[in-house]
Amino acid sequence: MSSSSLSSHTLGATHLPLRDVVATELRRLILGGELAPGERLIEDRLAELLGVSRNPVREAMRVLSAEGFIEVTARRGAFVSTMSAQEAMNLFDVRLALEPLGARLAALSAGPAQVAELAAILDRARLATDDGNLDALADLNTDFHSYVFEIGGNNYLAGIAIPMVKRAQWLFRHSAAARAPHSWTEHRGLIEAIRSADGEFAESEARNHVLAARASFLRSATD
Amino acid sequence: MSSSSLSSHTLGATHLPLRDVVATELRRLILGGELAPGERLIEDRLAELLGVSRNPVREAMRVLSAEGFIEVTARRGAFVSTMSAQEAMNLFDVRLALEPLGARLAALSAGPAQVAELAAILDRARLATDDGNLDALADLNTDFHSYVFEIGGNNYLAGIAIPMVKRAQWLFRHSAAARAPHSWTEHRGLIEAIRSADGEFAESEARNHVLAARASFLRSATD
DNA sequence: CACAGAAATTCTGCATACAATGAGCGACCA
DNA sequence: TGGTCGCTCATTGTATGCAGAATTTCTGTG
Numbered sequence: 001m002s003s004s005s006l007s008s009h010t011l012g013a014t015h016l017p018l019r020d021v022v023a024t025e026l027r028r029l030i031l032g033g034e035l036a037p038g039e040r041l042i043e044d045r046l047a048e049l050l051g052v053s054r055n056p057v058r059e060a061m062r063v064l065s066a067e068g069f070i071e072v073t074a075r076r077g078a079f080v081s082t083m084s085a086q087e088a089m090n091l092f093d094v095r096l097a098l099e100p101l102g103a104r105l106a107a108l109s110a111g112p113a114q115v116a117e118l119a120a121i122l123d124r125a126r127l128a129t130d131d132g133n134l135d136a137l138a139d140l141n142t143d144f145h146s147y148v149f150e151i152g153g154n155n156y157l158a159g160i161a162i163p164m165v166k167r168a169q170w171l172f173r174h175s176a177a178a179r180a181p182h183s184w185t186e187h188r189g190l191i192e193a194i195r196s197a198d199g200e201f202a203e204s205e206a207r208n209h210v211l212a213a214r215a216s217f218l219r220s221a222t223d
Numbered sequence: 224m225s226s227s228s229l230s231s232h233t234l235g236a237t238h239l240p241l242r243d244v245v246a247t248e249l250r251r252l253i254l255g256g257e258l259a260p261g262e263r264l265i266e267d268r269l270a271e272l273l274g275v276s277r278n279p280v281r282e283a284m285r286v287l288s289a290e291g292f293i294e295v296t297a298r299r300g301a302f303v304s305t306m307s308a309q310e311a312m313n314l315f316d317v318r319l320a321l322e323p324l325g326a327r328l329a330a331l332s333a334g335p336a337q338v339a340e341l342a343a344i345l346d347r348a349r350l351a352t353d354d355g356n357l358d359a360l361a362d363l364n365t366d367f368h369s370y371v372f373e374i375g376g377n378n379y380l381a382g383i384a385i386p387m388v389k390r391a392q393w394l395f396r397h398s399a400a401a402r403a404p405h406s407w408t409e410h411r412g413l414i415e416a417i418r419s420a421d422g423e424f425a426e427s428e429a430r431n432h433v434l435a436a437r438a439s440f441l442r443s444a445t446d
Numbered sequence: 447c448a449c450a451g452a453a454a455t456t457c458t459g460c461a462t463a464c465a466a467t468g469a470g471c472g473a474c475c476a
Numbered sequence: 477t478g479g480t481c482g483c484t485c486a487t488t489g490t491a492t493g494c495a496g497a498a499t500t501t502c503t504g505t506g
Contacts, residue, residue, distance in 0.1 A: 017297050053461045059285050066289035074240050075467055090377040097320040154313040160383055276491045298497055
């Protein structure tokens with residue numbers, strides 16, 4: 001076992017089961033819009049598309065369903081989730097509850113390395129903004145928020161919140177991309193709060209950030 | 224289609240796929256303690272135990288994993304989740320964020336029928352308390368909190384919060400059952416707040432309820 | 447007796463096969 | 477002509493089989 005510890009911890013750990021690869025790929029296809037909201041997902045087709053059998057696809061679909069990306073009706077198939085304005089507001093309500101908590105926890109436990117990583121994401125976002133690369137920007141936005149939750153150290157929260165952030169990215173991509181530049185100045189404020197280990201401040205920065213995103217969504221939705 | 228609306232909504236809807244039956248049963252076994260924390264879950268054994276093939280079991284396991292009831296390591300099997308004191312505190316942090324939100328939403332949208340249902344659960348809980356039936360009491364506690372989230376009408380929140388409530392029930396059963404009677408007087412206050420459609424009040428009642436539960440857990444954990 | 451290494455066993459991962467349900471379409475009858 | 481019945485096909489649900497990884501047990505050696 002001694003000699004295998006290296007190979008099993010590097011190679012073994014990186015060899016993901018197909019179900020996970022499929023789940024990641026399906027998320028990407030949905031977030032990227034290649035699978036449109038409301039679109040029917042047929043197991044055979046997805047399996048063939050990805051070059052796997054139906055079983056990994058089915059298992060991935062259970063996960064995606066639990067995360068809210070798809071909706072499954074017994075014996076009637078699976079569909080990419082749609083998000084009505086009402087459901088978007090529902091999502092914002094949950095974000096308003098969880099993002100301030102995540103920010104506070106991050107502020108209380110972030111070290112210099114974590115703060116630096118957040119700042120690095122911010123820098124990459126500036127580059128993407130200059131390039132007008134909205135897809136990369138959306139991914140970076142997700143990375144930023146996900147990482148805040150990871151820093152916080154509450155794994156249960158992170159498990160819930162990271163899929164939530166991805167759902168929000170989907171919304172961001174479909175309706176509020178125009179807000180991108182403004183959003184990143186708010187991120188800067190959140191990093192400052194986390195750096196200074198000020199839980200209250202981080203909480204209110206996160207709250208204001210989500211409120212601003214919601215307001216932006218409401219404007220774009222009512223236009 | 225006119226005549227089928229009745230039959231399809233009753234018969235068809237109640238014919239659950241095996242994966243759902245299995246998932247429900249596994250949750251019950253875990254919550255009831257028949258599958259102990261840390262216990263290895265072997266697909267073959269579960270399949271034989273439940274009289275199904277491995278496939279529905281595997282799909283149910285993906286769901287349970289997403290809900291946090293089990294932990295799966297690639298090619299190394301699945302285990303019933305353990306909950307360290309730290310993880311319990313993590314759970315309480317999330318409950319503190321979500322339960323007040325759920326209570327507020329419930330207060331804003333509950334009708335008389337919903338309030339009556341909550342009161343009915345409370346009555347059943349009194350009977351269970353008198354009988355000293357702790358298992359029934361734990362189930363009723365879960366029903367109560369789940370129903371509050373359902374009343375609120377935010378399906379995304381409910382989808383996250385109801386598994387969370389079940390996780391808390393697990394904790395309740397294993398460490399804080401003694402608190403049961405006290406807990407129900409707090410529920411009464413929450414019902415009042417919901418009945419009077421007072422969102423702020425409901426929020427603070429829910430918050431105090433979770434805080435009291437956490438305090439009780441801390442006492443029992445440090446004893 | 448401790449321990450390294452190999453064989454055997456157990457279990458998971460994935461694919462394939464079969465059964466059953468549901469959707470779509472055309473024929474037939476009122 | 478409109479509607480319903482029955483057939484056909486597409487798709488999901490469930491089971492089984494097999495390959496490979498992980499774990500355990502056995503065996504020989506120091």
